[in-house]
Amino acid sequence: MLKPGRRWRGGAVDLEELVAIDVHTHAEVSADGHPSLNPELLAASASHFGAHGHRQPTIAEMAAYYRERRMAAVVFTVDAEHATGHPRIANEEIAASCAEHADVLIPFASVDPWKGLAGVREARRLVERHGVRGFKFHPSIQGFAPDDRMAYPLYEAIEELGVPALFHTGQTGIGAGVPGGGGIRLKYSNPMLVDDVAADFPELRIVLAHPSFPWQDEALAVATHKPYVHIDLSGWSPKYFPPQLVRYANSLVKDKVLFGSDYPLITPDRWLADFEKLEIKPEVRPRILKHNAAKLLGLTTREEHP
Incomplete structure (x- = not known):
């Protein structure tokens, strides 16, 4: 088991060869064709993003x-069996598949917190035996x-275990336009709810995923106040980023902002093309695209100690 604050060795990822690390991509389908969520909810998300007819890549x-593209990508699914009744894609499958492509893929897991102590045991097993490098939560x-x-x-x-926890924040396309939003409650994805987590687990590395509409200021407040809270920029084209997010990315949180696309709903090609037009300082761009994520994920040539 890793001690608090110790980071994972970089494995087969060659940082020198990478141009970027995408910290937010989704495994939407298992090897046998099982979808990660109810197909109606996934279809609503695709419609929300204008990604009609997009394929669900293996x-x-x-x-x-x-x-x-000479990029690495963090890959995860969402375990929401308690709330949705829909069986998840097995974390072990994602970890094993990523291990076959360890030069570019970094496995995260998702454990439904409603699973209690069984979920705790699973989390430990996934890191210690299956090489999982972090965990994804989608509170809504x-x-x-x-x-x-x-x-x-x-x-x-x-x-x-010394690995990050990534929380979806802000509005979600999942269930958008479905009557009642498919029962999904947006309030659970207010980033201010993660502030208690950051305060009560001060060594936990946290990522607030997405520009957090309509709570962008809350996300920035938490990230500037808590030293181990980061923000990923996935789920939106950079041309729609609110001005305060761009301003803080250039200054107060320049070491804590991470490139993420939300692939396959948003491709890194589209995201990077729009990011190129954003007024980001030249010295900050490589931090956002690669270096901040490399530090967070421990993708270094040696283990870092506290």
């Missing part, structure tokens, strides 16, 4: 896609408030 296809889909003490044993385990 993990092997994702690896080829990112390898061609999983139906829990991030500051609910029910989830604290899972956070404690993740903190002890």
Whole structure:
């Protein structure tokens, strides 16, 4: 087990060869064709993003896609079995598939916090035996408030394992336009709910995923106040980023902002083309595209100690 603050060795990823690290991509379909979520919810998300008819690539296809672009990608699914009743894609499958493409793919897992101590045991097993490098939470889909003490044993385990926890924040395309939003409650994805987590687990590395509409200021407040809270920029084209996000990315959180696309719904090609036009300082661009993520994920030539 890794001690708090210790980072994973970089594995087969060659940082010198990479132009970027995409910290937010989705495995939407298993090897046998099982979708990650209810097809109606996935279709609503595709419609929300204008990604009509987009394919659900296999993990092997994702690896080829990112390898061609000289990028690495963090890959995960969402375990929301408690709230949705839909069986997840197995974390072990994602980890094993990423291990076959370790030069470009970095496996994260998703454990439904409603699984209690069984989820805690699973999280430990996934890191210690399957090489998982972090965990994804989607509070709105999983139906829990991030500051609910029910989830604290899972956070404690993740903190002890020394890997990051990535939380969806802001509005979601999942369920958008479906009557009642498919039962998905947006309030659970207010980034201020993660502030308690950052305060109560001070060594836990946290990523607030997405520009957090309509709570962008809250996300920036948490990221500037808590030293181990980061922001990924996935799920939006950079041309739609609110001005305060761009301003802070250039200054107060320049070492804590991460490139993420939300592939396959948003491609890194589209994201990077729009990012190129954004008024980001030249010295900050490589931090956002690669160096901040490399530090967070411990993709160095040696283990870093506290």
